[in-house]
Amino acid sequence: MHTALRSGVEMADRARDGEFSAYMAARQGALLRTAYLLTGDLASAEDLVQTAFAKLYLSWDKVQNRESLDGYVRRIMINEHNSLWRRAWKRNEVTTAAMPERSADDEYDDGRVAAVWELVRTLPRKQRAVIVLRYYEQLSEAEIATALGVSTGTVKSQASRALAALRQRVPDALISGEEER
Numbered sequence: 001m002h003t004a005l006r007s008g009v010e011m012a013d014r015a016r017d018g019e020f021s022a023y024m025a026a027r028q029g030a031l032l033r034t035a036y037l038l039t040g041d042l043a044s045a046e047d048l049v050q051t052a053f054a055k056l057y058l059s060w061d062k063v064q065n066r067e068s069l070d071g072y073v074r075r076i077m078i079n080e081h082n083s084l085w086r087r088a089w090k091r092n093e094v095t096t097a098a099m100p101e102r103s104a105d106d107e108y109d110d111g112r113v114a115a116v117w118e119l120v121r122t123l124p125r126k127q128r129a130v131i132v133l134r135y136y137e138q139l140s141e142a143e144i145a146t147a148l149g150v151s152t153g154t155v156k157s158q159a160s161r162a163l164a165a166l167r168q169r170v171p172d173a174l175i176s177g178e179e180e181r
Helices: 002-039 042-062 066-086 112-120 125-136 141-148 152-169 172-176
Strands: none
Touching: 002 042, 002 066, 002 125, 042 066, 066 125, 066 141, 112 125, 112 152, 125 141, 125 152, 141 152
């Protein structure tokens, strides 16, 4: 009986691991993009996603609603990203101006997208999180409020402040498509 019990537990563990691995393989790219937009650094984004997946794995059996996994993982990433900035060693880290290598895009890019995201990276982390979740992840204000653990009014005010700051920082040439002289 002991061998049969152990065999059943091993089968359940394999099934759980298979389900988790399938989710991770399917969502890793999208979550890495979100993490990169939150952190502004590819190495930090990879670390953030790895930490989020590790925490998700530890809680995998506790997650009742599998349809809300993306929101749960985004919440983990946001919490972890915010807590990183509270750590003393992280505040001493210096980021570089060089962007990490990007994969080749089939679409024409005149540099505006990269320029806009460079401006988004200058926003305070809470405003940046709202902008990333709203305009990259396409979440509603209510979904963002839930993900960040704040009120809808806070989401609206953070988005308003972020957009106002971006409007002030965007050069006219970026809007019109002309080069600065």
